[in-house]
Amino acid sequence: MWVWWLFRPQPMPFVLRARGKVQGVVADGIAFSPKGDWLAALVLNFQRGQSTLTVQLWQVPQTQTNPKVFSVSQQVQPMVISIPRLGFSPDGRLLAVGYREQGLSKVTIFRVADGRRLQTITMGKWVLAPTVTFAPDGRLAVVHDFRLWFVRVDDGKKMPTNIQAKEIAFSPDGRWLAALLIDGSVSLYDANGRLVRQFRQPMQPFWAAAFSKDGQRLACLWRLLRMKLPIAPMRYGVSIWQASDWRLVRSTPLTPFYENLSPSAAFAPDLSMVALSEPDTSGWDGLWWRLEHFVVEKLMRRQHLSASPTQAVVRRLRDGKMVAKLPRFGRSARDFAFSPDGRYLAVLHLADTIALWERKGD
Known part of the structure; x- marks a missing residue:
């Protein structure tokens, strides 16, 4: 239990x-x-x-x-x-x-x-x-x-x-x-x-x-x-x-x-939390990126310049604790905006998809 x-x-x-x-x-x-x-x-x-x-x-x-x-x-x-x-x-x-x-x-x-x-x-x-x-x-x-x-x-x-x-x-x-x-x-x-x-x-x-x-x-x-x-x-x-x-x-x-x-x-708006773009190597594109990273860094001995996939992560400001990891729609989460009342969070994915999330609690 x-x-x-x-x-x-x-x-x-x-x-x-x-x-x-x-x-x-x-x-x-x-x-x-x-x-x-x-x-x-x-x-x-x-x-x-x-x-x-x-x-x-x-x-x-x-x-x-x-x-x-x-x-x-x-x-x-x-x-x-x-x-x-x-x-x-x-x-x-x-x-x-x-x-x-x-x-x-x-x-x-x-x-x-x-x-x-x-x-x-x-x-x-x-x-x-x-x-x-x-x-x-x-x-x-x-x-x-x-x-x-x-x-x-x-x-x-x-x-x-x-x-x-x-x-x-x-x-x-x-x-x-x-x-x-x-x-x-x-x-x-x-x-x-x-x-x-x-x-x-x-x-x-x-x-x-x-x-x-x-x-x-x-x-x-x-x-x-x-x-x-x-x-x-x-x-x-x-x-x-x-x-x-x-x-x-x-x-x-x-x-x-x-x-x-x-x-x-x-x-x-109340400075209780912040939305950030953080690396996410789950999923097929994340697996491909890790494989690419291994080949370039370990086998070819070169610097891997390709950025990993990213997702929207919401963290609490008072201690940095993760509040939510939002599913991504595409390879990357590129930009964010909270509504003035803090009720909604808009997330821009890749270059053409916008997701609108409603905040229900902390």
Whole structure:
């Protein structure tokens, strides 16, 4: 009896509500609207040497229905190093898309209700697509050339700041701005753009940040490399600060060390858990990858560069405990998004399948 108790099946805290294939290639970057009633994805299609970019929106949870489609660009830059980005305004009325077209970084703003294109702003030449985020007061924040700009929605006027960043996160009340820098540190600014704190962990660079929905905590994901040749294994962890005095509450490893980890993650709005992409070598494709790995590494004595299949793993932030391993539909789990109320988790598999999971408990 005690043996059964030790190995008894654990309840699954997520239930699959919908799964659908997209006509085209979904860029890494899916997002829920602020009310959680729409799920948006950027979709690329390649025809006759041209790359076209559209935004597709599905109603939640009936994602099998035909989506709304907004045309963004007919000559979008390939996404090898430049992945398009999108973001909703706080009231859900507007949707901004950052992308590259003919060597220029651009931002287009759509009205969600009817798909009308309101503005297209050219940010300038740069090798990466601009990151787009709406501030809580409705201003559009754009990261271009590792610098933060604010863009006025009504006339497209660009207002540069002195804040350096590659990604940003606003607190829900707009009081704080966390800026991720290319050196792996995080700078914290107040509403006036004044630098308040700088967070840095030696040998553990930060790569994702989010505030809790009550604005009381800031969480940052970090990675740690174990120096080992030819491939340095890596693990992910999280650091959490209390916003009242910016005291470090905890810094916890989340994953074991893996030889390859995908930089994809999404925090639950209450910062209770995080969805990550972790290696999964079960199944036929996993068996094939292990065989390939053995042949290349052991017999040919070469570095095996092919990434293993991955799946969505949900972990608890307070201790790193695994909450759920979600079945995968395809070789890899590439991107994630929690709905604003934390009820749904969307997972992008491979390049054309989106699964919608409903959270039932912890």
